[in-house]
Amino acid sequence: MMTTDNENNFISRVKRALKVPAKDNRQYRHLFPNPPKEAVQSVLKRIENRSVEQRQELLHQLIEAGKPINLNVIAKKDVYAVAAAIAGLVQENEPEWGHAKQVAVWKHPLIDRLKLADALAPQDVAVHETDFADPETETDGRNRIRKQIIDAFIGVTSADYCVADSATLVMKTQPRLARTVSLVPTIHIAVIKIDQIIADLKELYTLLKHDPDYDRQGITNCLTFISGPSKTADIEAVMVHGAHGPRELHLFVIIGGESSGRAKK
Amino acid sequence: MAEIKTEYYRQEARKALKNKVLHAALAGLQERLGKGAAAAYRALPEGPGLRYEAHKMRMQAIDHLDILLETLADRICKNGGQVFFADTGEDAVEYCLKVARRHQVKRVVKGKSMVTEEIGLNESFEKAGIETVEADLGEYIIQLADEHPSHIIAPAIHKTRKEIGELFARKLGIPFTDDPPTLTQAARKALREKFLSADMGISGCNLACAETGHITTVSNEGNIRMASTLPRVHIAVMGMERVTARLMDHDILFRLLARGAAAQNMATYVSYIGGPRRPGQADGPDEFHLVILDNGRTRILADPEFREILGCIRCAACLNVCPVYAKIGGHAYGFAYSGPIGTVITPLLTGINRARDLCQGETLCGACREACPVDIDLPRMILALRAKLAEGDPAWGVTPAGRMEKGMMTTWSKIISSREYYDRSLKIARLGQKLLPIKNGMIRHLPPPFNGWTQSRDLKPLAAKSFNELWQKKYR
Numbered sequence: 001m002m003t004t005d006n007e008n009n010f011i012s013r014v015k016r017a018l019k020v021p022a023k024d025n026r027q028y029r030h031l032f033p034n035p036p037k038e039a040v041q042s043v044l045k046r047i048e049n050r051s052v053e054q055r056q057e058l059l060h061q062l063i064e065a066g067k068p069i070n071l072n073v074i075a076k077k078d079v080y081a082v083a084a085a086i087a088g089l090v091q092e093n094e095p096e097w098g099h100a101k102q103v104a105v106w107k108h109p110l111i112d113r114l115k116l117a118d119a120l121a122p123q124d125v126a127v128h129e130t131d132f133a134d135p136e137t138e139t140d141g142r143n144r145i146r147k148q149i150i151d152a153f154i155g156v157t158s159a160d161y162c163v164a165d166s167a168t169l170v171m172k173t174q175p176r177l178a179r180t181v182s183l184v185p186t187i188h189i190a191v192i193k194i195d196q197i198i199a200d201l202k203e204l205y206t207l208l209k210h211d212p213d214y215d216r217q218g219i220t221n222c223l224t225f226i227s228g229p230s231k232t233a234d235i236e237a238v239m240v241h242g243a244h245g246p247r248e249l250h251l252f253v254i255i256g257g258e259s260s261g262r263a264k265k
Numbered sequence: 266m267a268e269i270k271t272e273y274y275r276q277e278a279r280k281a282l283k284n285k286v287l288h289a290a291l292a293g294l295q296e297r298l299g300k301g302a303a304a305a306y307r308a309l310p311e312g313p314g315l316r317y318e319a320h321k322m323r324m325q326a327i328d329h330l331d332i333l334l335e336t337l338a339d340r341i342c343k344n345g346g347q348v349f350f351a352d353t354g355e356d357a358v359e360y361c362l363k364v365a366r367r368h369q370v371k372r373v374v375k376g377k378s379m380v381t382e383e384i385g386l387n388e389s390f391e392k393a394g395i396e397t398v399e400a401d402l403g404e405y406i407i408q409l410a411d412e413h414p415s416h417i418i419a420p421a422i423h424k425t426r427k428e429i430g431e432l433f434a435r436k437l438g439i440p441f442t443d444d445p446p447t448l449t450q451a452a453r454k455a456l457r458e459k460f461l462s463a464d465m466g467i468s469g470c471n472l473a474c475a476e477t478g479h480i481t482t483v484s485n486e487g488n489i490r491m492a493s494t495l496p497r498v499h500i501a502v503m504g505m506e507r508v509t510a511r512l513m514d515h516d517i518l519f520r521l522l523a524r525g526a527a528a529q530n531m532a533t534y535v536s537y538i539g540g541p542r543r544p545g546q547a548d549g550p551d552e553f554h555l556v557i558l559d560n561g562r563t564r565i566l567a568d569p570e571f572r573e574i575l576g577c578i579r580c581a582a583c584l585n586v587c588p589v590y591a592k593i594g595g596h597a598y599g600f601a602y603s604g605p606i607g608t609v610i611t612p613l614l615t616g617i618n619r620a621r622d623l624c625q626g627e628t629l630c631g632a633c634r635e636a637c638p639v640d641i642d643l644p645r646m647i648l649a650l651r652a653k654l655a656e657g658d659p660a661w662g663v664t665p666a667g668r669m670e671k672g673m674m675t676t677w678s679k680i681i682s683s684r685e686y687y688d689r690s691l692k693i694a695r696l697g698q699k700l701l702p703i704k705n706g707m708i709r710h711l712p713p714p715f716n717g718w719t720q721s722r723d724l725k726p727l728a729a730k731s732f733n734e735l736w737q738k739k740y741r
Contacts, residue, residue, distance in 0.1 A: 007338060010350035010559065014331040014505070017567035028332050028475070031325075032510040065530065097457075130547045138544070145547045150461060166523075166531035175545035179494050183487060201516040209512055218477050219512070221344060222494075222549060223537035230487040231533060234403035234419065236426045237293060238445040243402055244453060244460070245487025245534070 065167035069228030083119040095153035104152035107131035107176035130178035155185035165200040173222040188246035271599035274622040278597040299585040301528025320640040323576035333475040340478020344540030354384030370464040376489030377401035378469025382601035400488035415595030417581035466492030470503035479539040499550040506575035525582035525638030583633035605633035624650040
């Protein structure tokens, strides 16, 4: 569909409007240079070398920033405590759309360690992981996962980072980490480790840009920021949670000392 | 192009001036968001001056749009997306329809977007027999009511909960209620069905990033994430000015956008979309199309006087402080964009002559510039539009104001630059005004040819003696 003519004509018109001279030697990288290396290094070092106290302080900031946007941040000692808390949420909530209680979860190292299938077995609640089964074709797998996520009333994800300043969860799109788990179920539960909390957007963008995977996949085909549950104020400016996305968002932060360095996937 | 009713500004504004319900709704909105945004700017660690930084950043991007657009398109294509450059709104709609037909699309869900309002996309899709559902709650309400949005981010602000309750009872077949949570739940249920069965999602674009090759979409409800994730095909339509250079620029721009738009630290959802689903990923659309729209923007770009308006990120902060918008609402402006931004962009996109009343209606109080997260000098451009209307400008096809007005202004300037002429004309006017009816101490109507002046304002009668005369009498 895209013709080069189409693009060329358009860009030439823009150039004319900008009065770009015929001999144009402007280049993107010269016009918009990267920030100096030292500045970048200092941000990365600051994140890497945060003390336990500083991380606690960021957690505290995150909890406070979450309050006005109804993002429920809960610190937990370890994965077992998180699994128990999730089992509690599954117990006390009812499905919104009338399906039997089902939970959709990312196939993710940290989420695996929660062993949610075991934790929810006593309640007889099915846990669906969002990766393709072995003999399944990709199309079949996608259809199955889509249906399971639609039927789930709770979705459990992790995140790549969480920005304390604005209480923002940041997720790259990867295989096995379906985007809709954080969107379609009524309740979204996210689980991260305390060293995934960063201070602000500046740290976030620096990390994204200087991730070792950046050259291979950039910031991925869909990078999602989530700051609180879905909300609307479109009827007489009355705030209502759960417009289209989840009505509730619970963020469990594992503070146990088992992590070393910043978590990579 | 969407239906343009900007010629009816006077009539529509006059109607809205009597609408007390509208005034109450807009006063509430301005109280909350207008004041909230100002407080949020002050609370920034860098202070409200960060807006100047953002202005520089936006204008640098606008000055290099050619390079940034090429880079953006190139990277999106490399990541499996398809890019179409649309000269006009019609071209953009035609392209979207072509993609829809190729995929045998029967139902489209739309994420909230003003640019698709600008190009009248919904009407064309409906005409082509494709069901097109607005998914943002406010837009959905407006669509059910067969109206147009009256605010950029709060499209249904002019409707009361009772009206919405009646509308939903009629259109969705639910029992009448005016309880916002219950009404929201009804829309949530109805729209969930649409999201899950739609073949195509269409969204706008808030800011694009040339460096990484992504567009971004922003919403609080999650409607745009739904529309860009669940259907097989996602098309994003973007005004060509929305591109930014670097990912790092978004640190400042997104913090300001969220504060300006809704006094938030961050919108609930921001998505960076750079291409379709990749192999191995469980969800996301199979195809991603980006339509980059000109539709009159290069013409604005070419004019140094108005280029600045392309820095706008459509947050609607200017609507939330404008005293004129507060009284006439969004519909009077007669196009997708209302308030101070509409006052400047509507004439430039649809014709300065045609939208001549918009800039005359503003007060030039300057509140919009103070509220703008990227510090765009809207009052300057409103004034420039007035000057164009007075002087005429062939480049914009503006015919100058009538000879009569010009002649009167020339005579006036002669009179006030001479003490003698001025005093003499004061004397004549003092005699003349005795013949005019005075109400509440004000002259309501001047006779022709001066009647234009009192069409929308009252005039204080001249005092019996001028200051100069009083001074001479007292101290000489």
